[in-house]
Amino acid sequence: MNLIDYLPVVPDFPKPGIFFRDISPLLANPIAFQHAIDQMSLLALEFEFSHILGIESRGFIFASALAYRNQKGLALARKPNKLPQASHRQSFGLEYGNDSLELQQAALPADAKVLIIDDVLATGGTIVAAKKLLESAGFRIAGALSLLEIRFLNGLQLLNQHQIEHKTVLTV
Numbered sequence: 001m002n003l004i005d006y007l008p009v010v011p012d013f014p015k016p017g018i019f020f021r022d023i024s025p026l027l028a029n030p031i032a033f034q035h036a037i038d039q040m041s042l043l044a045l046e047f048e049f050s051h052i053l054g055i056e057s058r059g060f061i062f063a064s065a066l067a068y069r070n071q072k073g074l075a076l077a078r079k080p081n082k083l084p085q086a087s088h089r090q091s092f093g094l095e096y097g098n099d100s101l102e103l104q105q106a107a108l109p110a111d112a113k114v115l116i117i118d119d120v121l122a123t124g125g126t127i128v129a130a131k132k133l134l135e136s137a138g139f140r141i142a143g144a145l146s147l148l149e150i151r152f153l154n155g156l157q158l159l160n161q162h163q164i165e166h167k168t169v170l171t172v
């Protein structure tokens with residue numbers, strides 16, 4: 001099964017010039033979704049980690065399934081003003097705009113070593129922000145794992161600059 005067939009490109013979404021990869025067909029196909037989680041789960045085993053951080057909102061889908069499959073605790077990095085006790089915030093730029101993520105200190109135990117999970121690595125801005133968020137809260141980072149890397153946006157380079165080890169199932 002070629003998972004990339006389930007991640008079609010939608011041109012000019014959400015802005016002109018962006019080639020958006022839609023995860024909906026992959027989620028709608030139980031075999032494709034299961035295969036994606038299986039592949040991510042195998043890659044996750046290559047990291048030493050105690051907890052998973054899922055990034056709102058598409059990252060939640062994969063982070064949740066992996067936390068279950070790999071029997072790890074799950075914490076959520078949320079968009080602004082969603083968390084009742086947000087204690088850390090990090091703003092960042094991504095392929096088509098700017099955003100912020102928040103984290104609660106109590107989301108993880110003090111000795112947590114965290115694997116960051118997201119669906120897509122594009123510019124890398126989101127994952128770098130997630131790393132800074134975790135570090136500002138005093139947590140250790142194991143690395144980052146995504147389903148898809150969009151190579152021409154050089155996210156991997158940015159992650160290397162920030163000493164983030166990254167693995168991905170698919171690269172386009």
Ligand SMILES: O=P(O)(O)OC[C@H]1O[C@H](OP(=O)(O)OP(=O)(O)O)[C@H](O)[C@@H]1O
Nearest residue numbers: 056057058094095121122123124125126
């Ligand atoms: O590598 P980057 O350039 O930072 O881009 C990757 C991020 O962009 C998308 O999230 P988006 O902000 O569109 O939010 P969503 O998950 O709520 O759709 C995607 O889910 C990643 O989190």
Ligand SMILES: Nc1ncnc2[nH]cnc12
Nearest residue numbers: 019020021022095120122
């Ligand atoms: N081109 C893209 N497709 C899907 N998700 C993205 N997140 C950032 N860039 C993206």
